[in-house]
Amino acid sequence: MGQQANAALPGGFQIEEYTIDRQLSLGGFSIVYLAHDRTGQEVAIKEYLPNSLALRSAGEAKPAIRTEHQGAFRYGMKCFFEEGKALASLSHPNVVRVINFFRANDTVYMVMEYERGRTLQEFIHKHLGHISERFIRGMFVRLLNGLRVVHSSKLLHLDIKPSNIYLRVDNTPVLLDFGAARQTLSSDSSMLKPMYTPGFASPEHYGDRKNLGPWSDIYGAGAAMYACLSGVTPQAADARMKRDQLIPAMARWEGQLSDHLLETIDWCLNLNHLYRPQSAFALQRALLENSKAPIKPARPASWFARLFARKS
Protein backbone atom coordinates (compact mmCIF):
# COMPACT_ATOMS: atom_id res chain seq x y z
CA MET A 1 0.00 0.00 0.00
CA GLY A 2 1.12 3.48 -0.78
CA GLN A 3 2.96 5.01 2.10
CA GLN A 4 3.91 8.07 0.05
CA ALA A 5 3.13 11.24 1.89
CA ASN A 6 0.47 13.46 0.46
CA ALA A 7 1.48 16.92 -0.61
CA ALA A 8 0.00 19.52 1.70
CA LEU A 9 -1.83 22.51 0.30
CA PRO A 10 0.67 25.37 0.02
CA GLY A 11 0.68 28.49 2.20
CA GLY A 12 -1.55 31.21 0.76
CA PHE A 13 -3.94 28.67 -0.76
CA GLN A 14 -7.53 29.89 -0.67
CA ILE A 15 -10.20 27.46 0.37
CA GLU A 16 -13.75 28.69 0.98
CA GLU A 17 -13.38 31.74 3.19
CA TYR A 18 -10.02 30.65 4.61
CA THR A 19 -6.39 31.17 3.67
CA ILE A 20 -3.92 28.41 4.52
CA ASP A 21 -0.87 29.57 6.51
CA ARG A 22 1.02 26.34 7.06
CA GLN A 23 0.73 22.67 7.81
CA LEU A 24 0.42 21.81 11.50
CA SER A 25 0.45 18.03 11.37
CA LEU A 26 0.20 15.14 8.98
CA GLY A 27 -1.44 11.87 9.88
CA GLY A 28 -2.36 8.73 8.00
CA PHE A 29 -5.91 9.91 7.56
CA SER A 30 -5.69 13.66 7.45
CA ILE A 31 -3.65 16.82 7.28
CA VAL A 32 -4.18 19.66 9.74
CA TYR A 33 -3.43 23.22 8.65
CA LEU A 34 -3.18 26.52 10.41
CA ALA A 35 -5.28 29.02 8.48
CA HIS A 36 -7.06 32.31 8.99
CA ASP A 37 -10.44 33.59 7.96
CA ARG A 38 -11.34 36.97 6.42
CA THR A 39 -11.29 38.69 9.81
CA GLY A 40 -7.78 37.37 10.49
CA GLN A 41 -9.05 34.90 13.08
CA GLU A 42 -6.77 31.86 13.23
CA VAL A 43 -8.35 28.45 12.78
CA ALA A 44 -7.19 24.85 12.45
CA ILE A 45 -8.48 23.06 9.36
CA LYS A 46 -8.46 19.30 9.15
CA GLU A 47 -8.53 17.83 5.66
CA TYR A 48 -9.74 14.30 5.12
CA LEU A 49 -7.02 12.64 3.04
CA PRO A 50 -6.22 8.99 3.78
CA ASN A 51 -2.87 8.48 2.11
CA SER A 52 -3.42 4.83 1.31
CA LEU A 53 -6.47 5.70 -0.79
CA ALA A 54 -6.00 9.19 -2.16
CA LEU A 55 -2.81 10.73 -3.41
CA ARG A 56 -2.21 14.37 -4.10
CA SER A 57 0.88 15.47 -5.97
CA ALA A 58 2.55 18.78 -5.31
CA GLY A 59 0.87 21.65 -7.12
CA GLU A 60 -2.51 19.90 -7.30
CA ALA A 61 -5.57 20.69 -5.23
CA LYS A 62 -7.61 17.58 -5.83
CA PRO A 63 -6.28 14.18 -4.85
CA ALA A 64 -6.22 11.31 -7.33
CA ILE A 65 -8.41 8.44 -6.19
CA ARG A 66 -8.28 5.19 -8.11
CA THR A 67 -11.70 3.81 -9.06
CA GLU A 68 -11.25 0.69 -6.96
CA HIS A 69 -10.52 2.87 -3.91
CA GLN A 70 -13.53 5.09 -4.41
CA GLY A 71 -15.76 2.95 -2.15
CA ALA A 72 -13.26 2.76 0.68
CA PHE A 73 -12.51 6.49 0.36
CA ARG A 74 -16.18 7.34 0.81
CA TYR A 75 -16.46 4.84 3.62
CA GLY A 76 -13.63 6.58 5.46
CA MET A 77 -15.43 9.84 4.82
CA LYS A 78 -18.31 8.47 6.86
CA CYS A 79 -15.92 8.10 9.78
CA PHE A 80 -14.74 11.66 9.27
CA PHE A 81 -18.37 12.77 9.42
CA GLU A 82 -18.79 10.86 12.64
CA GLU A 83 -15.92 12.77 14.14
CA GLY A 84 -17.45 16.03 12.94
CA LYS A 85 -20.86 15.18 14.29
CA ALA A 86 -19.39 14.08 17.59
CA LEU A 87 -17.50 17.31 18.08
CA ALA A 88 -20.11 19.67 16.71
CA SER A 89 -22.66 18.55 19.25
CA LEU A 90 -20.31 19.11 22.18
CA SER A 91 -19.61 22.44 23.73
CA HIS A 92 -17.08 22.40 26.51
CA PRO A 93 -14.04 24.54 27.35
CA ASN A 94 -11.87 21.40 27.58
CA VAL A 95 -12.95 19.93 24.23
CA VAL A 96 -11.88 21.37 20.90
CA ARG A 97 -14.66 23.29 19.15
CA VAL A 98 -15.77 22.70 15.57
CA ILE A 99 -16.80 25.93 13.89
CA ASN A 100 -17.39 24.91 10.29
CA PHE A 101 -17.55 21.96 7.97
CA PHE A 102 -17.45 22.01 4.18
CA ARG A 103 -16.79 20.11 1.02
CA ALA A 104 -14.10 21.10 -1.48
CA ASN A 105 -11.40 19.57 -3.70
CA ASP A 106 -13.34 16.28 -3.87
CA THR A 107 -12.90 15.82 -0.15
CA VAL A 108 -14.18 17.31 3.12
CA TYR A 109 -12.81 19.77 5.67
CA MET A 110 -13.45 20.43 9.31
CA VAL A 111 -12.67 23.84 10.75
CA MET A 112 -11.79 24.04 14.42
CA GLU A 113 -10.92 26.78 16.85
CA TYR A 114 -7.21 27.39 17.17
CA GLU A 115 -5.54 28.78 20.22
CA ARG A 116 -1.95 29.53 21.04
CA GLY A 117 -0.27 26.90 23.15
CA ARG A 118 1.38 23.55 22.77
CA THR A 119 0.61 19.90 23.19
CA LEU A 120 1.20 18.06 26.43
CA GLN A 121 3.82 16.05 24.57
CA GLU A 122 5.83 19.18 23.86
CA PHE A 123 5.31 20.29 27.43
CA ILE A 124 6.62 16.96 28.74
CA HIS A 125 9.75 17.20 26.63
CA LYS A 126 10.46 20.67 27.87
CA HIS A 127 9.75 20.10 31.56
CA LEU A 128 10.68 16.46 32.04
CA GLY A 129 11.68 15.74 35.61
CA HIS A 130 10.07 18.93 36.87
CA ILE A 131 6.42 18.12 36.34
CA SER A 132 4.75 18.51 39.70
CA GLU A 133 2.01 16.52 41.32
CA ARG A 134 -0.11 19.68 41.45
CA PHE A 135 0.24 20.14 37.72
CA ILE A 136 -0.74 16.55 36.96
CA ARG A 137 -3.71 16.55 39.30
CA GLY A 138 -4.98 19.96 38.26
CA MET A 139 -4.54 19.47 34.53
CA PHE A 140 -6.08 16.01 34.40
CA VAL A 141 -9.01 16.96 36.60
CA ARG A 142 -9.83 19.63 34.02
CA LEU A 143 -9.22 17.34 31.09
CA LEU A 144 -11.59 14.82 32.65
CA ASN A 145 -14.28 17.50 32.74
CA GLY A 146 -14.08 17.44 28.96
CA LEU A 147 -13.95 13.68 28.81
CA ARG A 148 -17.04 13.41 30.99
CA VAL A 149 -18.97 15.51 28.51
CA VAL A 150 -17.71 13.26 25.71
CA HIS A 151 -18.77 10.13 27.57
CA SER A 152 -22.13 11.49 28.56
CA SER A 153 -22.89 11.98 24.85
CA LYS A 154 -22.31 8.24 24.51
CA LEU A 155 -19.00 8.77 22.73
CA LEU A 156 -15.59 7.38 23.41
CA HIS A 157 -12.46 9.28 22.43
CA LEU A 158 -10.26 6.16 22.10
CA ASP A 159 -7.05 8.02 21.30
CA ILE A 160 -6.14 9.88 24.48
CA LYS A 161 -2.41 10.61 24.53
CA PRO A 162 -0.14 13.57 25.25
CA SER A 163 -0.04 14.69 21.61
CA ASN A 164 -3.85 14.91 21.59
CA ILE A 165 -3.96 17.03 24.73
CA TYR A 166 -3.39 20.67 23.94
CA LEU A 167 -2.39 23.16 26.60
CA ARG A 168 -3.48 26.75 26.26
CA VAL A 169 -1.11 29.50 27.32
CA ASP A 170 -2.63 29.35 30.83
CA ASN A 171 -2.06 25.57 30.85
CA THR A 172 -5.74 24.65 30.74
CA PRO A 173 -6.11 21.53 28.62
CA VAL A 174 -8.15 20.99 25.46
CA LEU A 175 -8.91 17.54 24.17
CA LEU A 176 -8.07 17.25 20.46
CA ASP A 177 -8.44 14.83 17.59
CA PHE A 178 -11.53 12.77 17.71
CA GLY A 179 -10.45 10.78 14.67
CA ALA A 180 -10.80 7.55 16.59
CA ALA A 181 -13.98 8.59 18.41
CA ARG A 182 -16.85 6.24 17.99
CA GLN A 183 -20.41 6.32 18.92
CA THR A 184 -20.58 3.48 21.40
CA LEU A 185 -24.13 2.80 20.43
CA SER A 186 -23.60 2.32 16.72
CA SER A 187 -23.62 -1.40 16.26
CA ASP A 188 -21.58 -1.63 13.08
CA SER A 189 -18.63 0.24 14.57
CA SER A 190 -16.65 -2.99 14.66
CA MET A 191 -16.44 -2.81 10.88
CA LEU A 192 -14.43 0.37 11.03
CA LYS A 193 -10.73 0.13 10.67
CA PRO A 194 -9.37 0.48 14.19
CA MET A 195 -7.16 3.46 14.92
CA TYR A 196 -5.11 3.67 18.06
CA THR A 197 -1.72 4.56 19.43
CA PRO A 198 0.31 1.74 20.98
CA GLY A 199 1.34 2.62 24.51
CA PHE A 200 -1.77 4.68 25.14
CA ALA A 201 -4.35 2.29 23.73
CA SER A 202 -5.95 -0.06 26.27
CA PRO A 203 -5.93 -3.87 25.95
CA GLU A 204 -9.57 -3.62 24.79
CA HIS A 205 -8.46 -1.62 21.74
CA TYR A 206 -6.87 -4.79 20.40
CA GLY A 207 -8.77 -7.81 19.20
CA ASP A 208 -12.52 -7.72 18.81
CA ARG A 209 -12.91 -4.46 20.80
CA LYS A 210 -16.18 -5.54 22.36
CA ASN A 211 -15.08 -4.42 25.82
CA LEU A 212 -14.33 -0.84 24.86
CA GLY A 213 -15.87 1.63 27.27
CA PRO A 214 -15.14 4.75 29.31
CA TRP A 215 -12.49 2.65 31.12
CA SER A 216 -10.57 2.41 27.82
CA ASP A 217 -10.20 6.20 27.75
CA ILE A 218 -9.21 6.01 31.42
CA TYR A 219 -6.33 3.73 30.43
CA GLY A 220 -5.19 6.38 27.94
CA ALA A 221 -5.41 9.06 30.61
CA GLY A 222 -3.41 6.87 33.01
CA ALA A 223 -0.78 6.23 30.34
CA ALA A 224 -0.58 9.98 29.66
CA MET A 225 -0.03 10.67 33.38
CA TYR A 226 2.61 7.95 33.42
CA ALA A 227 4.30 9.58 30.41
CA CYS A 228 4.34 12.91 32.28
CA LEU A 229 6.69 11.24 34.74
CA SER A 230 8.65 8.89 32.50
CA GLY A 231 8.90 11.12 29.46
CA VAL A 232 8.47 8.19 27.11
CA THR A 233 5.59 6.13 25.76
CA PRO A 234 4.69 3.30 28.15
CA GLN A 235 4.95 -0.31 27.01
CA ALA A 236 2.10 -1.16 24.62
CA ALA A 237 -0.87 -2.98 26.13
CA ASP A 238 -0.68 -5.96 23.75
CA ALA A 239 2.94 -6.53 24.76
CA ARG A 240 2.01 -6.09 28.41
CA MET A 241 -0.61 -8.79 28.02
CA LYS A 242 2.13 -11.21 26.94
CA ARG A 243 4.83 -10.07 29.32
CA ASP A 244 4.17 -7.07 31.48
CA GLN A 245 7.33 -5.01 31.79
CA LEU A 246 5.70 -1.75 32.75
CA ILE A 247 7.13 -0.78 36.12
CA PRO A 248 4.21 0.32 38.28
CA ALA A 249 4.29 4.04 39.02
CA MET A 250 4.22 3.14 42.70
CA ALA A 251 7.47 1.19 42.38
CA ARG A 252 9.17 3.60 40.02
CA TRP A 253 8.56 6.96 41.66
CA GLU A 254 7.93 6.02 45.27
CA GLY A 255 8.71 8.89 47.59
CA GLN A 256 8.92 11.45 44.80
CA LEU A 257 5.18 11.96 44.52
CA SER A 258 2.36 11.07 46.87
CA ASP A 259 1.52 7.38 47.12
CA HIS A 260 -2.04 8.30 46.40
CA LEU A 261 -1.30 9.78 42.99
CA LEU A 262 1.02 6.93 42.03
CA GLU A 263 -1.60 4.39 43.09
CA THR A 264 -4.19 6.22 41.05
CA ILE A 265 -1.97 6.05 37.95
CA ASP A 266 -1.44 2.31 38.46
CA TRP A 267 -5.17 1.90 38.98
CA CYS A 268 -5.83 3.43 35.55
CA LEU A 269 -3.21 1.23 33.92
CA ASN A 270 -4.69 -2.04 35.13
CA LEU A 271 -4.81 -4.50 32.25
CA ASN A 272 -8.19 -5.78 33.40
CA HIS A 273 -10.67 -3.09 32.45
CA LEU A 274 -12.94 -4.03 35.34
CA TYR A 275 -10.27 -3.06 37.85
CA ARG A 276 -9.77 0.46 36.50
CA PRO A 277 -11.80 3.52 37.48
CA GLN A 278 -14.99 2.82 35.58
CA SER A 279 -15.72 6.41 34.66
CA ALA A 280 -13.99 9.71 34.10
CA PHE A 281 -15.86 10.92 37.15
CA ALA A 282 -14.40 8.18 39.34
CA LEU A 283 -10.86 9.07 38.25
CA GLN A 284 -11.57 12.75 38.71
CA ARG A 285 -12.76 12.14 42.23
CA ALA A 286 -9.60 10.17 42.96
CA LEU A 287 -7.44 13.01 41.63
CA LEU A 288 -9.29 15.56 43.71
CA GLU A 289 -9.26 13.66 46.98
CA ASN A 290 -6.32 13.38 49.28
CA SER A 291 -4.28 16.00 47.48
CA LYS A 292 -2.35 17.97 50.04
CA ALA A 293 -2.81 21.16 48.11
CA PRO A 294 -6.50 21.22 47.29
CA ILE A 295 -7.33 22.72 43.94
CA LYS A 296 -9.84 25.49 43.95
CA PRO A 297 -11.94 25.00 40.83
CA ALA A 298 -13.36 28.51 41.18
CA ARG A 299 -10.10 30.19 40.22
CA PRO A 300 -8.25 27.83 37.92
CA ALA A 301 -6.71 30.43 35.65
CA SER A 302 -4.78 32.26 38.31
CA TRP A 303 -3.58 29.03 39.83
CA PHE A 304 -2.20 27.88 36.53
CA ALA A 305 -0.90 31.27 35.59
CA ARG A 306 1.16 31.34 38.78
CA LEU A 307 2.45 27.85 38.22
CA PHE A 308 3.30 28.60 34.65
CA ALA A 309 5.05 31.84 35.54
CA ARG A 310 7.23 29.98 38.00
CA LYS A 311 8.08 27.27 35.49
CA SER A 312 9.21 29.44 32.64
Next chain:
Amino acid sequence: MRFTIYQESRCGGRKNNEDRMAYSYSRDALLLVIADGMGGHYYGEVAAQIAVQTMTNAFQQEARTTLEDPFWFLQKHIGNAHYAISAYSEAHRFKDSPRTTIVACVIQNSIAHWAHAGDSRLYLIRQGRVVSQTHDHSQVQMLVDEGVISKEQAETHPERNKVYSCLGGTHPPEVECSRKTPLHSGDLLVLCTDGIWGVMPGDILAQSLRHPDLARSAAQIMDRAEAWGGAQGDNLSLIAVRWEENYEERSQSTISTLSMGPSEFTTRMEEFGRNPNYKSNLSDAEIERAIEEIRAAIDKVGFKK
Protein backbone atom coordinates in the same frame (compact mmCIF):
# COMPACT_ATOMS: atom_id res chain seq x y z
CA MET B 1 -25.52 -6.89 24.56
CA ARG B 2 -25.27 -3.21 25.38
CA PHE B 3 -25.49 -1.74 28.84
CA THR B 4 -24.01 0.86 31.16
CA ILE B 5 -23.05 -0.26 34.62
CA TYR B 6 -22.07 1.35 37.89
CA GLN B 7 -21.17 -0.34 41.13
CA GLU B 8 -19.95 0.99 44.43
CA SER B 9 -19.87 -0.05 48.05
CA ARG B 10 -19.10 2.12 51.06
CA CYS B 11 -18.65 1.56 54.75
CA GLY B 12 -21.05 4.26 55.90
CA GLY B 13 -20.60 4.83 59.64
CA ARG B 14 -19.43 1.28 60.36
CA LYS B 15 -15.97 0.01 61.06
CA ASN B 16 -15.96 -2.65 58.35
CA ASN B 17 -17.84 -3.22 55.21
CA GLU B 18 -19.74 -6.48 55.32
CA ASP B 19 -21.42 -5.85 51.96
CA ARG B 20 -20.07 -7.61 48.90
CA MET B 21 -21.04 -7.28 45.27
CA ALA B 22 -19.96 -8.24 41.80
CA TYR B 23 -20.95 -8.35 38.21
CA SER B 24 -19.75 -10.66 35.51
CA TYR B 25 -20.66 -11.01 31.90
CA SER B 26 -20.09 -13.20 28.91
CA ARG B 27 -20.80 -12.08 25.37
CA ASP B 28 -24.50 -12.67 25.82
CA ALA B 29 -25.31 -12.86 29.51
CA LEU B 30 -24.86 -10.57 32.50
CA LEU B 31 -24.86 -11.54 36.17
CA LEU B 32 -25.31 -9.02 39.01
CA VAL B 33 -25.07 -9.96 42.65
CA ILE B 34 -25.11 -8.18 46.02
CA ALA B 35 -24.82 -9.77 49.46
CA ASP B 36 -25.12 -8.07 52.86
CA GLY B 37 -23.24 -9.99 55.54
CA MET B 38 -25.01 -9.82 58.84
CA GLY B 39 -23.53 -7.62 61.51
CA GLY B 40 -24.95 -9.47 64.48
CA HIS B 41 -23.07 -12.57 63.47
CA TYR B 42 -19.40 -13.41 63.35
CA TYR B 43 -17.69 -12.73 60.06
CA GLY B 44 -20.66 -11.45 58.16
CA GLU B 45 -18.29 -10.33 55.46
CA VAL B 46 -16.99 -13.87 55.02
CA ALA B 47 -20.49 -15.12 54.36
CA ALA B 48 -21.12 -12.31 51.88
CA GLN B 49 -17.83 -12.96 50.13
CA ILE B 50 -18.54 -16.69 49.80
CA ALA B 51 -22.01 -15.98 48.43
CA VAL B 52 -20.77 -13.54 45.78
CA GLN B 53 -17.87 -15.76 44.78
CA THR B 54 -20.01 -18.86 44.49
CA MET B 55 -22.36 -17.05 42.14
CA THR B 56 -19.68 -15.51 39.91
CA ASN B 57 -17.60 -18.71 39.71
CA ALA B 58 -20.65 -20.74 38.76
CA PHE B 59 -21.62 -18.15 36.17
CA GLN B 60 -18.19 -18.24 34.59
CA GLN B 61 -18.35 -22.01 34.40
CA GLU B 62 -21.87 -22.35 33.11
CA ALA B 63 -22.52 -19.43 30.80
CA ARG B 64 -21.83 -20.70 27.25
CA THR B 65 -22.42 -17.86 26.21
CA THR B 66 -25.83 -17.83 27.86
CA LEU B 67 -27.23 -19.91 30.71
CA GLU B 68 -29.54 -22.74 29.82
CA ASP B 69 -32.02 -21.91 32.54
CA PRO B 70 -31.33 -18.75 34.53
CA PHE B 71 -33.87 -19.49 37.29
CA TRP B 72 -32.51 -22.96 37.80
CA PHE B 73 -29.03 -21.44 37.92
CA LEU B 74 -30.06 -18.90 40.56
CA GLN B 75 -31.91 -21.43 42.72
CA LYS B 76 -29.15 -23.99 42.59
CA HIS B 77 -26.21 -21.74 43.30
CA ILE B 78 -27.86 -19.64 45.98
CA GLY B 79 -28.48 -23.01 47.66
CA ASN B 80 -24.86 -24.01 47.08
CA ALA B 81 -23.66 -20.74 48.59
CA HIS B 82 -25.69 -21.47 51.71
CA TYR B 83 -24.03 -24.86 52.14
CA ALA B 84 -20.61 -23.42 51.36
CA ILE B 85 -21.03 -20.89 54.18
CA SER B 86 -22.18 -23.58 56.60
CA ALA B 87 -19.25 -25.80 55.64
CA TYR B 88 -16.81 -22.92 56.09
CA SER B 89 -18.22 -22.11 59.47
CA GLU B 90 -18.01 -25.75 60.58
CA ALA B 91 -14.43 -26.04 59.37
CA HIS B 92 -13.48 -22.98 61.40
CA ARG B 93 -15.60 -24.02 64.39
CA PHE B 94 -17.49 -20.74 64.53
CA LYS B 95 -19.89 -20.64 67.47
CA ASP B 96 -22.50 -18.99 65.36
CA SER B 97 -22.51 -19.48 61.58
CA PRO B 98 -22.08 -16.22 59.65
CA ARG B 99 -25.06 -15.19 57.55
CA THR B 100 -25.80 -13.06 54.56
CA THR B 101 -28.64 -11.87 52.40
CA ILE B 102 -28.40 -12.16 48.65
CA VAL B 103 -29.99 -10.70 45.56
CA ALA B 104 -28.81 -11.85 42.15
CA CYS B 105 -29.98 -11.09 38.64
CA VAL B 106 -29.22 -12.68 35.27
CA ILE B 107 -29.96 -10.80 32.04
CA GLN B 108 -29.78 -12.55 28.70
CA ASN B 109 -31.65 -12.01 25.44
CA SER B 110 -32.86 -8.75 27.03
CA ILE B 111 -34.82 -10.71 29.64
CA ALA B 112 -34.13 -10.20 33.33
CA HIS B 113 -34.38 -13.03 35.87
CA TRP B 114 -33.73 -12.42 39.53
CA ALA B 115 -33.90 -14.16 42.86
CA HIS B 116 -33.30 -13.13 46.43
CA ALA B 117 -33.21 -14.22 50.04
CA GLY B 118 -33.37 -11.63 52.79
CA ASP B 119 -33.78 -7.90 52.55
CA SER B 120 -31.31 -6.77 49.88
CA ARG B 121 -33.37 -5.34 47.08
CA LEU B 122 -33.70 -5.20 43.33
CA TYR B 123 -35.67 -2.41 41.67
CA LEU B 124 -36.70 -2.36 38.04
CA ILE B 125 -37.06 1.29 37.00
CA ARG B 126 -38.71 2.29 33.76
CA GLN B 127 -39.08 5.93 32.70
CA GLY B 128 -38.30 7.21 36.14
CA ARG B 129 -40.72 4.94 37.99
CA VAL B 130 -40.28 1.73 39.96
CA VAL B 131 -42.25 -0.87 38.03
CA SER B 132 -41.12 -3.90 39.97
CA GLN B 133 -39.18 -4.68 43.13
CA THR B 134 -38.27 -7.59 45.37
CA HIS B 135 -40.28 -8.28 48.46
CA ASP B 136 -38.15 -8.22 51.64
CA HIS B 137 -38.01 -11.43 53.63
CA SER B 138 -38.47 -9.67 56.95
CA GLN B 139 -40.94 -10.03 59.77
CA VAL B 140 -41.78 -6.38 59.47
CA GLN B 141 -42.68 -6.77 55.80
CA MET B 142 -44.90 -9.69 56.77
CA LEU B 143 -46.68 -7.54 59.33
CA VAL B 144 -47.24 -4.93 56.61
CA ASP B 145 -48.62 -7.59 54.27
CA GLU B 146 -51.00 -8.81 56.96
CA GLY B 147 -52.15 -5.26 57.59
CA VAL B 148 -50.97 -5.29 61.21
CA ILE B 149 -48.78 -2.23 60.76
CA SER B 150 -48.63 0.48 58.10
CA LYS B 151 -45.80 1.08 55.62
CA GLU B 152 -44.85 4.22 57.56
CA GLN B 153 -44.67 2.32 60.83
CA ALA B 154 -42.50 -0.29 59.12
CA GLU B 155 -39.96 2.33 58.16
CA THR B 156 -39.14 3.06 61.79
CA HIS B 157 -39.95 -0.34 63.29
CA PRO B 158 -37.14 -1.49 65.63
CA GLU B 159 -37.15 -4.98 64.10
CA ARG B 160 -37.07 -3.77 60.52
CA ASN B 161 -33.61 -5.22 59.88
CA LYS B 162 -34.44 -8.76 60.99
CA VAL B 163 -34.82 -11.20 58.15
CA TYR B 164 -36.37 -14.65 58.16
CA SER B 165 -34.58 -15.96 55.10
CA CYS B 166 -30.83 -15.77 54.59
CA LEU B 167 -27.80 -17.85 53.64
CA GLY B 168 -25.70 -19.55 56.31
CA GLY B 169 -28.42 -19.92 58.96
CA THR B 170 -29.70 -23.11 60.54
CA HIS B 171 -32.41 -23.46 57.91
CA PRO B 172 -31.82 -23.46 54.17
CA PRO B 173 -32.83 -20.12 52.66
CA GLU B 174 -36.18 -19.45 51.13
CA VAL B 175 -35.23 -18.30 47.64
CA GLU B 176 -37.82 -16.20 45.87
CA CYS B 177 -37.60 -15.98 42.08
CA SER B 178 -39.03 -13.27 39.88
CA ARG B 179 -40.90 -13.80 36.64
CA LYS B 180 -39.15 -13.57 33.29
CA THR B 181 -39.11 -9.83 32.70
CA PRO B 182 -38.48 -8.49 29.18
CA LEU B 183 -36.48 -5.27 29.26
CA HIS B 184 -36.94 -2.10 27.27
CA SER B 185 -34.07 0.04 26.14
CA GLY B 186 -33.36 2.55 28.92
CA ASP B 187 -34.62 0.32 31.72
CA LEU B 188 -32.61 0.46 34.92
CA LEU B 189 -31.96 -2.47 37.22
CA VAL B 190 -30.79 -1.39 40.64
CA LEU B 191 -29.54 -3.81 43.27
CA CYS B 192 -28.88 -2.39 46.71
CA THR B 193 -28.49 -3.20 50.37
CA ASP B 194 -30.55 -1.76 53.21
CA GLY B 195 -27.93 0.95 53.69
CA ILE B 196 -29.46 2.52 50.57
CA TRP B 197 -33.13 1.64 50.70
CA GLY B 198 -33.32 2.15 54.46
CA VAL B 199 -32.71 5.86 54.00
CA MET B 200 -33.95 6.43 50.46
CA PRO B 201 -37.42 5.49 49.21
CA GLY B 202 -37.62 3.72 45.85
CA ASP B 203 -39.33 6.59 44.03
CA ILE B 204 -36.59 9.02 45.03
CA LEU B 205 -34.00 6.52 43.85
CA ALA B 206 -35.83 6.21 40.54
CA GLN B 207 -36.04 9.99 40.12
CA SER B 208 -32.39 10.46 40.97
CA LEU B 209 -31.28 8.03 38.28
CA ARG B 210 -33.03 9.84 35.41
CA HIS B 211 -29.90 11.73 34.40
CA PRO B 212 -28.21 10.24 31.29
CA ASP B 213 -24.87 10.11 33.09
CA LEU B 214 -25.47 7.01 35.18
CA ALA B 215 -22.11 7.12 36.93
CA ARG B 216 -22.72 10.65 38.09
CA SER B 217 -26.25 10.17 39.32
CA ALA B 218 -25.43 6.86 41.01
CA ALA B 219 -22.45 8.40 42.78
CA GLN B 220 -24.73 11.22 43.94
CA ILE B 221 -27.14 8.67 45.36
CA MET B 222 -24.28 7.10 47.28
CA ASP B 223 -23.30 10.51 48.64
CA ARG B 224 -26.83 11.32 49.72
CA ALA B 225 -27.52 7.92 51.25
CA GLU B 226 -24.25 8.08 53.13
CA ALA B 227 -25.04 11.56 54.40
CA TRP B 228 -28.57 10.56 55.46
CA GLY B 229 -27.24 7.44 57.15
CA GLY B 230 -25.02 9.64 59.27
CA ALA B 231 -22.39 8.61 61.77
CA GLN B 232 -24.26 5.40 62.65
CA GLY B 233 -25.12 4.59 59.04
CA ASP B 234 -25.10 1.05 57.71
CA ASN B 235 -22.81 -0.22 54.94
CA LEU B 236 -24.25 0.82 51.60
CA SER B 237 -23.84 -0.83 48.22
CA LEU B 238 -25.34 -0.21 44.84
CA ILE B 239 -25.17 -1.77 41.41
CA ALA B 240 -27.06 0.12 38.71
CA VAL B 241 -27.36 -1.11 35.15
CA ARG B 242 -28.93 0.73 32.28
CA TRP B 243 -30.01 -1.73 29.63
CA GLU B 244 -29.51 -0.36 26.11
CA GLU B 245 -31.34 -2.96 24.07
CA ASN B 246 -34.96 -3.58 23.40
CA TYR B 247 -36.49 -6.98 23.88
CA GLU B 248 -39.27 -6.05 21.44
CA GLU B 249 -36.93 -5.15 18.59
CA ARG B 250 -34.92 -8.22 19.23
CA SER B 251 -37.90 -10.50 18.99
CA GLN B 252 -39.02 -8.81 15.80
CA SER B 253 -35.71 -9.33 14.11
CA THR B 254 -35.54 -12.99 14.97
CA ILE B 255 -36.62 -15.17 12.14
CA SER B 256 -39.61 -17.34 12.66
CA THR B 257 -39.33 -20.66 10.93
CA LEU B 258 -42.90 -21.65 11.73
CA SER B 259 -44.20 -19.98 8.60
CA MET B 260 -41.86 -21.91 6.35
CA GLY B 261 -43.00 -24.85 4.31
CA PRO B 262 -41.53 -28.27 5.08
CA SER B 263 -39.28 -28.33 2.01
CA GLU B 264 -38.26 -24.66 2.15
CA PHE B 265 -34.74 -23.52 2.92
CA THR B 266 -33.31 -20.10 3.49
CA THR B 267 -29.61 -19.67 2.92
CA ARG B 268 -27.49 -16.63 3.46
CA MET B 269 -23.82 -16.56 2.73
CA GLU B 270 -21.25 -13.84 2.96
CA GLU B 271 -19.98 -12.57 -0.35
CA PHE B 272 -16.45 -13.15 -1.39
CA GLY B 273 -13.98 -10.35 -1.29
CA ARG B 274 -13.74 -7.28 0.87
CA ASN B 275 -15.80 -6.33 3.81
CA PRO B 276 -19.24 -5.76 2.25
CA ASN B 277 -19.56 -2.55 4.23
CA TYR B 278 -16.90 -1.03 2.04
CA LYS B 279 -19.30 -1.24 -0.84
CA SER B 280 -21.95 0.82 0.88
CA ASN B 281 -21.17 3.80 -1.27
CA LEU B 282 -21.88 7.17 0.17
CA SER B 283 -23.78 9.04 -2.53
CA ASP B 284 -23.28 12.76 -3.17
CA ALA B 285 -26.69 13.45 -1.69
CA GLU B 286 -25.72 11.57 1.46
CA ILE B 287 -22.51 13.58 1.76
CA GLU B 288 -24.48 16.82 1.46
CA ARG B 289 -26.93 15.61 4.07
CA ALA B 290 -24.14 14.64 6.50
CA ILE B 291 -22.53 18.08 6.10
CA GLU B 292 -25.89 19.76 6.65
CA GLU B 293 -26.38 17.72 9.81
CA ILE B 294 -23.00 18.76 11.17
CA ARG B 295 -23.63 22.39 10.33
CA ALA B 296 -26.99 22.23 12.06
CA ALA B 297 -25.27 20.82 15.14
CA ILE B 298 -22.71 23.64 15.03
CA ASP B 299 -25.52 26.21 14.71
CA LYS B 300 -27.36 24.68 17.61
CA VAL B 301 -24.33 24.99 19.86
CA GLY B 302 -23.82 28.49 18.51
CA PHE B 303 -20.34 28.69 17.06
CA LYS B 304 -21.08 29.00 13.36
CA LYS B 305 -19.13 31.82 11.88
